[in-house]
Amino acid sequence: GGRTGRDGCGGATGSSRKHDEESLASSGAEVQKGNPLIERNIQHLFRKPEVSRMIKKCNDFGAGGVSVAIGELADSLDIDLDAVPVKYEGLDGTELAISESQERMAVVIGRENLEDFLAAAREENLEATPVAVVTDTGRLRMKWRDKIIVDMARDFLDTNGVTQKANITLISPEGENYLQKAPVDTGDLKDAWLKNLASLNACSQKGLIELFDNTVGGRTVFLPFGGKRQLTPVDGMVAKIPVQEGDTTTASIMTYAYDPELFMWSTFHGGVYSLVHAVAKSVALGGDYKRVRLSLQEYFGSPGRDSIKWGKPFSALLGAYLVQSELAIPAIGGKDSMSGTYKDLDVPPTLIAFAVNTVDANKAVSPEFKEAGNRVIWVRVKQDKYSLPDFTDLKEKYERIHRLINDGKVLAASAIHYGGVAATISKMCFGNELGFTFNEDIFSGDIKEEDLFLPDYASLLLELKEGAAPDSLPDAILLGETSNEGLIKIGDVEIRLDEALESWAKPLADVYSGRIEKTEGINKETRDINIDHYAPEKRVQPRIRIAKPTVFIPVFPGTGGEDELAHKFMEAGAKVDEFVFKNLDAGLLEESIEILAGKIKKAQILALPGGASAGDEPEGAGKFIATIFRMPAIQEAVMQLLEERDGLILGIGNGFQALIRLGLLPYGEYRELDEDSPTLSYNVIGRYVSTMVRTKVVSTLSPWLARVEVGSEFVLPVAHGEGRFLASEGLLEELIKKGQVATQYVDCNGNATCDIRYNPNGSVMAIEGITSPDGRIFGKMAHSERIGDNVAKNIPGDKDQKIFAAGVEYFI
Template identity: 45%
Template sequence: MPFGGKTQLTPSEAMVAKFPVDGETTTASAMSWGFNPFLMEADQFAGAYLSVVESVAKLVAAGFEHEKAYLSFQEYFERLRTQPERWGKPVAAVLGALMAQIDLGAGAIGGKDSMSGSFEQDGQELNVPPTLISFAVAVGRAVRAVSPEFKAAGSRVVRIAPAVYGEDYRPDAAQLIDVFKLVESLTAAGTALAISTPGYGCGAESLFKMCVGNQLGLELADDVDVESLFTPMYGSFIVELSEDAELGDVAEGVVVEPLGTTVEGYVLETANEQIDLAQLQEAWEGGIESVFSYRHAAAGLEAQPVEKIDFTAKDIHVFSGAKIARPRVIIPVFPGNNCEYDTARAFRTAGAEADTFVINNLSPEAVAKSTHELARRIRESQIVMIPGGFSGGDEPDGSAKFITAFFRAPEVTEAVRDLLQARDGLMLGICNGFQALIKLGLVPYGDIVDATPDAPTLTFNTIGRHQSRLVRTRIASNLSPWLSQCQMDDPYTVAISHGEGRFVANDEVLRTLVANGQVATQYVDEAGMPSMSLDVNPNGSVAAIEGITSPDGRVFGKMGHVERRGDNLYSNVPGNAWMPVFESGVAYFA
């Protein structure tokens, strides 16, 4: 995730993602960047050199190897015209980047440049600062990925750095390579719990951001040179070591300096000072609150108490037909859906036979043909799953309109009713699919019905924009067959990505849903308590509701993407991301 720890606040050093394959893989790609505008403005040669160093160092900090790095440069300079000093800036930058490539053995395989960064305003010329941003990419084993947030109290924290830096902040190249190798040996051994490489904000910024993710503090060693924490040290690393970590033989020219020990208290302690990191965090986060509010819900909502819903069903619906070893799942893919691959993989892993069907809406004839074909495939399946995404671009007038129109076609409606009423089948909708289910009436009513003013719905997030992050949810009811392999109150960490996920219902409808056990899941905090706080309930759903079911539980809609799961995912955010929804659905027929 781009931000790690239980608070999801520690910025990652690099983007790390498993290869997008139709199946499983242990290989990941990483991409990072490096650039300091102030150093570039002062010295284009050194600034570009350090852009390359920073980008490669971030890859190493993320658990990848510098020898596998490739580079791409983004350059932006003022108009050159006929002035030699203007021409000298991009020339110096390119030479600095070239020298860094030679020193690090990393080649640039692409890039883009522009020499048009001069503009007129009120008769004066405005020029962009000299810019060369280095992007570094590499491929490696996903299991080696390391994130920068401190993981536990009581860990040793060290700084690994080249011994020699020039006046322009460039590290000795040979020493830098040895530093890279030492850090890479720690990630290969799995003994580096967290790694950060200081950049623009120097070591002090790195230490603060390493603390904020899991709300851990740091007790600095008495002999730490505090001034060095405010000095640029590109190519250095701050590393949280595991208890059994061994550094082995350290090459000459590599300095390993103990910085301190992580502590439970959320403070930064020196020999004669203690800094409250909560206050520092507030200053850090509050700086953009006026232009980019992301921490608070609509006025008054956070203060509202939220009931922790617990419903234990006396009778859980059991499949009435003959056992089916591999139930068939039809996954219709509408224009804009984007979760069908993850969904199909999750069902196949659980033991089902997944049938992905792409809807063709290029002409009236194609729509009619797709309608007929979808109905036919529903009749041949035991499960209908509507995947997530943004069908029809969520336009016009909100999400899932195209999906609902398709399912209201008489032939498709009758196929769905046959599945649910005659063949005892199941339906599941996640995110965009949940939006479709609720607007069709399949949740909470269990049938495709006309919408009424009193019907619950999903609408725009209270924050007024899209939310994309991990959230915690809990099991609030055991009514649904989709949750048969979960336990009451079980917590799960799931991905959300939506702009219209706020569940709304009037008081009477809400009471009915709770009384019937149809509130399946709730958004909760770290302690397992539901809340209206935006960092818990990302869309402002009433009663912190994340998912609901039909009256008998066989139709289940939820916002969280439980299909986005697998080995070596979300490694920088604690929690259990493996919610056995798909396994439960398959087991219903066994």
């Protein structure tokens, strides 16, 4: 993997001490500077069976760097620090031994496999260097500049150093019981409802979450926000297990839970409910609680010799252990830090529980309400006199919920979040703009208004399919029914969904724009931008037919969508040829350019996938690809593909950006860029965005769109920071007139729009994709390859543009 530098030296120790105003200057270099492009190459290398079978042991270069990553791999080792690849000269032996960086892996392989392993690494554009040998001396030795600078007995290292002890004092929770106290004054129910949604622990984090690519890999079962409006947050991550061939219905679930306010009241209860809430979320998504495995992340203020401070992590872990014992589920890993102190300020006591599980993707359930007129029940887990869950009741109800979900009787499910039933019901309404009406007698029994706001973390809300009996769960409370009214009704109190949504969206809107509010005219666009449909009677045809066309997919440093693209083309019946472009040295670079040109000459289709080529630096997205494609040999091969073999070119995301930079779009040939050339610029909201968009086909000029009708709409993922299509008025008119504008961003009514809720990058004329004059080159920002069975299940709409089948059929 990556080379070693001074960044990351002392990271482990630096993260375990108190900090102050001087820390930025004194400890800034301790922070690791990762390289995700290299990390991805390592993933690709390790997933090859012939490579993974060579690896006897492996370790990442986390805390401690070489000394730990390699030092842990065998009882006896000789490490040659001079062999460690470096970013620059001047590192001493200590720096080489302790520098931390996550884009490197230490592997143990047999001598007989060395050359094969090194060759396999080169094929993935990775440096691999022998730096140590396993010995039988019983010692860890490190050599630097021909001198032994570390020589330690393994027996000593295995003692883990000097044993330390600390006194612990446990303090019982004081003050009003947090779990029985509403977070807002419920005297005015409507006001309380809206203030509750506006709490920082309940409000929308949509703008933050969209900064992370949530559809890469094309296996995301549930996007972070569901419903046609993409506004109902899911309880956790659900994604199909990656397979290189075929498909699978097995999906992984990952949830997490933590309430800082609960921990401030009681670290023991905090530890209990972090685990219970994470498990409840897994159950809501369709998981079996008995199959959950946990990982715990602890973070506490520096305790020093204060026995009360030591009591906080001890108490939290006791609470976690209680849940593990009662539910018979283990923790398989975790991480801790006791350095959450800045001068005299401590972080809130923290134990975040992560719950991992598996589920049949066909059975997984998302939380957005699905239909009007369905009954919703509150499955309320009993508590004992200490406000702890009745685990017998919990296990029985979780098992029944799991059976109901497997039987298809649950349409939507959610664990109860911070803000209680009130906040959870609201968020379940937002996604599909469905209202909710509480039963008129909801407060006639034991339930009080305050109960709707309690942090009832062990309990769940279920929307039942028509015909499913609410009494199929013991003690279930029938809360009410979903509706089409756009209101939440509780007796005489009516809360409009739009005002609830505003309260929920506003708190962090200035920090992370969530694209929730209407923003028509953000580009000063007031005209009608719906483009007249263009459907030619005939499209361009190839002169030579081929039964199984070859698709060539080049993989550049930072490419991130080649797997999905290859899978879709193979699914459509094509032969796929992939090549990893190598630039580790000048010789490999020249060799790669020659190979690239040769492979283009043998292909019928050139497909440029998405990602972030060379990290999209310097000077913007797609520049690295464009630079390579302007090499004379490659330029000649591309034009032969187009002019002599009637070939096709597809560019998605980063690939589209490269085609624009080359002039291949929209002109169909290489051109130098000038002031009149179109471009893909930074998103108008000033940040990266990962979400689903609705696009409409407005021209079927291109062979790539031969299998869809003009006017067809599709819901597809976008994930980019530079996707805003810009062009001069004159060029726009020409593109529209010739049918080269292929697709537009549209709203839920099918109208082209510059509203960033639907056109998140702010493209002029809402343009999402364009073609060359004859349609054989097609570029688009939306990732048509990131689709499949059980993918984006919580977003309604047709997701298959059939462009891959159309591209293959063009030659048949």
